[in-house]
Amino acid sequence: MITLLTPHFIRHLIIHTICTVTGESYEEVSVLDRVALNTRDWEQVVSRLEATLDIQTGMIISAERSISINALASELHAKLSDIIIT
Structure with missing residues (x-):
């Protein structure tokens, strides 16, 4: 059984x-x-999150250097869920 990381944990x-x-x-x-x-x-945060979660987000090359913590948590949760389901 695989337990997904919750948005709250992320x-x-x-x-x-x-x-x-x-x-x-x-x-x-x-x-x-x-x-x-x-x-x-920005590069350090994105790199560490990608490494920890073992995903690629494409955020490292983004010109945007501002993030919504809640929106990012939801996006990462959805990305992780898609990886596990597929």
């Missing part, structure tokens, strides 16, 4: 990854919906 993983890269506290980041990152931090 959201916390995103926040943890942002905090690890930027040095901001969990409390500061967890209350935000949208987070803007500089290019270096």
Whole structure:
């Protein structure tokens, strides 16, 4: 039986990854919906999430450097669900 990662867990993983890269506290980041990152931090966050979840998002080359934590959690959850189902 395969247990899928929940959107809630993925959201916390995103926040943890942002905090690890930027040095901001969990409390500061967890209350935000949208987070803007500089290019270096963006690449680090995206690379770490892709490596941890073993997926490719295509986000690394995006010109956008701002993410909605909740929207990203939903997108990653859907992508992981598609991989496991197919």
